[in-house]
Amino acid sequence: MSDEITFDQFMAVDIRVGTVTRAEDFPEARKPAIKLWVDFGGEIGERKSSAQITAHYAPDTLIGKQVIGVVNFPPRQIGPMRSEVLILGLHDEAGGVVLLSPDKPVPNGERMC
Template structure:
C-alpha cells in the first residue's frame, strides 16, 4: 500500500476527531455491504449516528458500551434510508472487510478531542 500525499498541519487541524461510546446498535439491512447502524454518545456534542462496516470482527452485543474514535465534522452522508453523521475510525486487515475499531487504551470522557 502506498503512502498518501503529504498534508499540512493546517489540513490536519481541520479534522475533528473525538472519543465516544456506542449506546445502541442495529443491523443495517438496507446497506449494500454488511453494516451496523450505531448511535454514539459524544458527551457535550450529543449523540451521533454512524453506519459502520464492522460486522466481520464484531458482534452487536460486544459493541454496546465500547468507546470508539470517530471523525465528527463530516457533513451527513445518506446511505440508503439512513443518515450517517460521523465516521468511526478503524484499521483495515489484509482483507478490507476485517476492520478493527480504534479505541482509547483507557476510558475517557465522551467528546474529548484526539490530537
C-alpha cells in the same frame, strides 16, 4: 504514501472519542453493516453512523465500547439512514475492519491530540 498536508489541514479534521449507546444490524445497507449511535458528550451529543464492521463485531458486543470518529464531515445518506459521523478503523489481513479505540477510558467528546 499520501501527499503531505499541513498541520493546519490536520487540525481541521475533528476526531473525537465517543461511547456506543445503541447498535443494530443494518440489513438495508448494500454491504454488511451495523447502525451505531455514539455519545460524543455534551458539546456534540449523540450521532448516528453506519459501520462496515460485521467481520469482528456483533451489535450486542458494541454497547459501552469507546470508538474514535470524525465528527465534522457532512452527513451522508446510506440507504434509509443518514450517517452523521465517520467511525474510524483499520483493515486486518483478511480485509475486516477493526475499530480504533483508546486503550484506557477517556471522557466522551475528548478531541484527539
